[in-house]
Amino acid sequence: MSANRPIPVIDLFAGPGGLGEGFSALGRPEGTPRFKIKLSIEKDPIAHQTLELRAFFRQFPHDEAPKEYYQHLRGELKRQELFNAYPRQADAARQEAWHEELGKADTAIVRGRIHDAIGGEDGWVLIGGPPCQAYSNAGRSRNKGKEGYVPEDDKRQYLYREYLQIIADHRPAVFVMENVKGLLSATLNNQRIFDGIREDLAQPAAALRRDGRSVANDHQDRYQVYSLVSEGNGDNGEVTDYVVRAERYGVPQARHRIILLGIRQGAASKRPALLPRHDPIHSSLVLDGLPALRSGLSEGKDCDDAWLRCLRDALQRRWLRGARNVGGGPVCELIEETLAHLSLPLCRRGGEFVKAPACSKHEPDWFVDRLLGGVCNHMARTHMPSDLHRYLYAACFARVHGRSPNLRDFPKDLLPDHVNVPDALNGGNFADRFRVQLSCRPSTTITCHIAKDGHYYIHPDPGQCRSLTVREAARLQTFPDNYFFCGGRTAQYAQVGNAVPPLMAREIARIAWETLK
Secondary structure (H helix, E strand, O other), X not given: OOOOOOEEEEEEOOOOOHHHHHHHHOOOOOOOXXXXXXXXXXXXXXXXXXXXXXXXXXXXXXXXXXXXXXXXXXXXXXXXXXXXXXXXXXXXXXXXXXXXXXXXXXXXXXXXXXXXHHOOOXXXXXXEOOOOXXXXXXXXXXXXXXXXXXXXXXXXXXXXXXXXXXHHHHOOOEEEEEEEHHHHOOEEOOEEHHHHHHHHHHOHHHHHHHOOOOOOOOOOOOEXXXXXXXXXXXXXXXXXXXXXXXXXXXXXXXXXXXXXXXXXXXXXXOOOOOOOOOOOOOOHHHHOOOOOOOOEEOOOOOOHHHHHHHHHHXXXXXXXXXXXXXXXXHHHHHHHHHHHOOOOOOOOOEEEEEOOOOOOOOOHHHHOOOOOOOEEEEEOOEEOHHHHHHHHHHHHHHHHHOOOOOHHHOOHHHOOXXXXXXXXXOOOOOOOOOOEOOOOOOEOOOOHHHHOOOOOOEOOOOOOOOEOOHHHHHHHOOOOOOOOOOOOHHHHHHHXXXXXXXXXXXXXXXXXXXXXX
């Protein structure tokens, strides 16, 4: 490893690139990046487009991206026109971001691409994590209801072996593997999956040969697998030692994920440091600096006047009188005050690009790019008129009581007409069907489910009555504002929800750098 050039990084199952963004950012503002993504592999075509565009952006020094990049984000220039204007950087981005599916791709081709990307370096880093749907609690719950579903036949259970294969074949000095917390309780053949994964990662070549797989060298490397948040490393059976609670480490979101740091025997002379603790970052510190928007209407004509009429109509509804009994007088007074001063946001519903100033009270140099001239991926969803009233009530309740309401806290006339409501009222699932993100604390976990349902991601401002936009979700995930998510809005939400927060990834990168240095 040369002290004069960045350490190579290979990113597997890269998604839109949150983990890689954090590694790439370390040292970049000072002009001395510590790491460089040499290859990122992603199977989803839309996430790959996002990955490739960001790879293009990073071909330029910090704060020196060309004006054409920002024109593309503003919708003024097509992607191909941007790439045509800078063919060398575009070719480098295409070489870096590889659209391929591990597990289906030819092993020899994968080995060749990684070999070429590493370029003979011994002290390189592997990052990423296998798809988590088969391990997540929600995914396992859904699978139980599928007729004929057999966990042992779910190929996603075994995708970590593709990660293991690359460790064994190419011997990174350090690896970082991320996955959902549900992996700790997932079982296969009555054995806890996590225990087997941790044992395999400690001796990757031996584990693969035991399964009948070939390895591209004769080495028998051993790896020490460390926790980033505990000195214990689960040695006493406490596997929760590997759970990183992002809200404790500078992320404005309560996101709990397993992160394993592996170090090849002999590659470092000391135990890696732990992630530094951070005071909680309230969601308002990153959300308040974005332009206010009105929600869209999914029924009838969606226009500014219809939106105003729909909300002001709440003053005439029976549910508002009933709200005093369950929410209390201060909640009703806040609803009435909000509607009395209700005005149309200047940016209306927003759009893929909104020409409006943006700021952030938390890490402004990280989030805000003065060259962008606005905000991208910032368009409000449409909602049913009845849901707008529920959002109004929920946001006012949360502001008064400091917590999001359960269904039992809603007026009877405002309850949704849904088969699960009676069970939820009696303590069953979905009692928190409408969840407000509180200004005074980190948000709840941004998951890919945000692509399907905005009810769990209600904006804290009662005057906006809507769910979070893609950009707001991206800020809670700590993506910079100049990080553009490609595809339609559903695909954009899914990418953001599946990502690793880049600011936390940057701190993990710092630990890897200090360990290798």
